[in-house]
Amino acid sequence: MTTRARTLVLSAFLAVWSAGFACVHVAWALGWEAGVPADAAPIADRPWFLAYDLLAGFLMYAAAAVCVVFALGRDTPLLRRATVVCSVLSLARGVPALGLDVTTGNLTGVGFGADVWFTVAGLAGLALVLVSRPASPRRTPAPGRRPPAVGAR
Secondary structure: OHHHHHHHHHHHHHHHHHOOOOOOOHHHOOOOOOOOOOOOOOHOOHHHHHHHHHHHHHHHHHHHHHHHHHHHHOOHHHHHHHHHHHHHHHHHHHOOOOOOHHHHOOHHHHHHHHHHHHHHHHHHHHHHHHOOOOOOOOOOOOOOOOOOOOOOO
């Protein structure tokens, strides 16, 4: 599989993965109760959860858009660094919680699903940055610099 094909596959996977997570949060913000504890107050009575769901939804839609940028081959060094940082943060959130889920036997429910989501998103984000890396880091010289002479170190 070529670098381009791997980038497209991972970008598409992460775009769908992120958009799906965003849709769930927006649905919760709109009052959907699936996965919400039965004794929880309506979302309108929990403004912090409403704000969290809307923010999480927005961030995940943005992550899906970033995946499209990667798929188009228009990523920048800043976008690549931001993807690495967000992926590491996702892993920092998901891996310890997933380990706790496994050790306590809590392998069902929304909490477990979120832990899996964060872990997979972090791993796939790092993989996307790695597989979409250009073949040569010196494709073009820095502005104002001449390219090195052939054979020069």
